[in-house]
Amino acid sequence: MSDSSPLPPVRLHPEAELARDALSTPLLSRAARLARWAGPDTRVDAGGGLVDEQLPAAAELLGLTGDAAAAHAAEAWRVAVDTGLVEVTDEEAGTVAAGEDLPLLTGGSPHDILAVWLAALEAVLADATVPDLDDLAEAMDESGEIDFSRLDWDPESEAAFLDGVLGNLYLLTVTEDGPGDGPVPLPALAASMIVPGDLGEPTNDMLEQISDAMMRLDDQFRLLEPIGLVAYQPVDEALMGDPEEEPAAPLDETDVSRYGMVRLTPLGLYGLRARLLEAGFGAPAVGDLVDKGxxxxxxxxxxxxxxxxxxxxxxxxxxxxxxxxxxxxxxxxxxxxxxxxxxxxxxxxxxxxxxxxxxxxxxxxxxxxxxxxxxxxxxxxxxxxxxxxxSADLVYWLTIDTLAAQLAAEGNSEELQTLLEGLAQQHSGFFAAAWRVGHPATADVLEAMGRLHPDKRIAKEARKAAFKARSQQGG
The missing domain is CATH 1.10.1240 (Methyltransferase, Methionine Synthase (B12-binding Domains); Chain A, domain 1)
Incomplete structure (x- = not known):
């Protein structure tokens, strides 16, 4: 994606609707509940995270159970701190209070609420590019400190990869001949970052890279779903089992949905467009021009x-x-x-x-x-x-004008080629008259006909007419 050319326009839902979606996302709603729960007795560690002793109470407040309850509660608390819903008032004592942005969730405008949600999204995206706990544990040295040199992890490249994937997902969603609101298969999304567009079949090395990328993206989309960015159907666990073991049920390797399916939510489209604009991309939205001439x-x-x-x-x-x-x-x-x-x-x-x-x-x-x-x-x-x-002159002028518009709108499309073929067949003397048309695009249109028409004789006539038109125009 280039930041020099605008992307196709996105059709956004109204901000009021998106704000309601944001408030109902699992992660932001949990963060808000913890922010309202926090008080003088709430204690945090040096990094602003809840101390371990308070995680069970936080998990209980949120109705979380199971082995991951404390981890989910800790994640919601981090989002509350990162978005300004909670403020650390005394770092030494580890005390907190409600943040300035907490009232925005109930009394702010839809735009205010979405600004809080965007801050939460940034926090989750940052977490999504961090290695998992197992990798971090393996990288610990004898003193218990993490030796980052042992990790195969480059923070900048990890963030750039995820940004690229999300950018491609956005582009697929807003392009009119793309899947639209439908889900995108995870293998196709991973391949979009690895396989060059002009390559027919990926190499074995590329296939291995795609497989690795899918596993990374599977973890990342599981993290991004609770903030409402995507709706995600994870990779089937049976596909990640031990290849030596017999699967519990027969595997249908042609069912692409088993390899993960992801789509952007309306809230996700809003969020990614905001990030693209912040990064300097042209990311228009339908409705941008309503107040203009x-x-x-x-x-x-x-x-x-x-x-x-x-x-x-x-x-x-x-x-x-x-x-x-x-x-x-x-x-x-x-x-x-x-x-x-x-x-x-x-x-x-x-x-x-x-x-x-x-x-x-x-x-x-x-x-x-x-x-x-x-x-x-x-x-x-x-x-x-x-x-x-x-008049005959007006017919020819309008024909050139229409073809020039189609060229600008569609480029060298099959539809345009069919139109040009039909035009040449219906009007045997078209080129003899067309080069004289006083339209600024005459030569360009005739050159396009010479380039696109499959009949070599007619294409040659078009090129000759284009040369005459160019000479008439003095260039």
């Missing part, structure tokens, strides 16, 4: 997928009077710059959401050299009467 809407949504662009545009329109919005959109669609064709395409799509109320504004631009073709197409699709027929 039509020019910002058409330009800003130009790189969005069709679903996100439609949602963004609908939110923008919902705040405006329909006819005035149509006039503003048409004015913003003018231009001869490189982005203008895609602006006009987005404008036409936006006008379809306005509906018949936009008709007066559209009729006003029928004689506009840049918008007249768009206006005729839109009115015809509306079923309007008395739509003047376009």
């Amino acid at each position: 039509a020019d910002a809407l058409l330009d800003g949504s130009s790189g969005y997928g069709p679903l996100a662009a439609r949602a963004e545009t609908q939110q923008w329109l919902d705040r405006r009077e329909p006819l005035a919005a149509a006039r503003e959109l048409l004015a913003a669609a003018r231009g001869s710059d490189e982005g203008a064709p895609l602006r006009r395409l987005r404008c036409q799509q936006a006008l379809s959401l306005v509906g018949a109320q936009a008709e007066p504004a559209v009729r006003d631009v029928l004689d506009d050299p840049e918008l007249g073709g768009l206006a005729r197409v839109w009115l015809s699709e509306l079923g309007a009467a008395d739509v003047p027929p376009p």
Whole structure:
């Protein structure tokens, strides 16, 4: 992922809903209960953690039982301290008091609550990259101190790996042709960090690295689920058993869900977007453009997928009077710059959401050299009467403009290639006339046809026409 180009826009749930989700996450709700429980008699160690003698009472308060009860209580307490829900008042005496941020959970705005949750998320992410207790125990020297040189652990690379995995999970979730709200198989997520995208089959060494990464991620996602970042189906314990032993039940190795499945929650999407923005990435959200002008809407949504662009545009329109919005959109669609064709395409799509109320504004631009073709197409699709027929020059200009918009929106897609093939078949003299079209993108469109058309003869015609168009433009 590059921080120089924006990611696809995310569709976030309302902050009030996300704040309710945050308050109900197991870890933050436990941390809040411990913060309210803490008082003058609560004692902590030098690191701010609850002393061992108080862990049973904390676990009982939280309703935790079993061997891991004390560990879960200690984790919730650490989150309470790290998020400012609890404050250590006297380090020497080890005493604590309720922190300044505790009242925010009941009296703060949704944004305040989410800020506390984000602090809790950072604390959990930091814990997730620390070696487990067994590894730490093995690294202890004779004096009981941890010898970090014995650990195969690089804090920075561990944090970078987890950040990369979460970044890829975010990208898969917000990309329109990705799994969306569906879960992602853990092997695929691990492989995304290890196998180059242009490699056909992973090597045996890569497969071993993927297996190791899956085990690390399995531990990490188990830690991240209680804070509400992900919904996680862990790796089937039977897959991690002794290979020499007969499994209790037959293993279906084709069932990918047994290898772990993970998806971001709506709260997780909010959290990862906040972290990406903090790290300098362009991470837009649907709704970012609702208070901006039509020019910002058409330009800003130009790189969005069709679903996100439609949602963004609908939110923008919902705040405006329909006819005035149509006039503003048409004015913003003018231009001869490189982005203008895609602006006009987005404008036409936006006008379809306005509906018949936009008709007066559209009729006003029928004689506009840049918008007249768009206006005729839109009115015809509306079923309007008395739509003047376009001139041959306007037909060619609109064709070039539409193809330029499709190139900008989709690149060299199969759909565009099919469109170009059909165009060349339907109009035998297309190239003889097209190179003369006074559109700034004429040469670029013809070059694309020459590059993409599978028929060598037609591709050669397109390249010749592109050369003529380029010469006519003087470049």
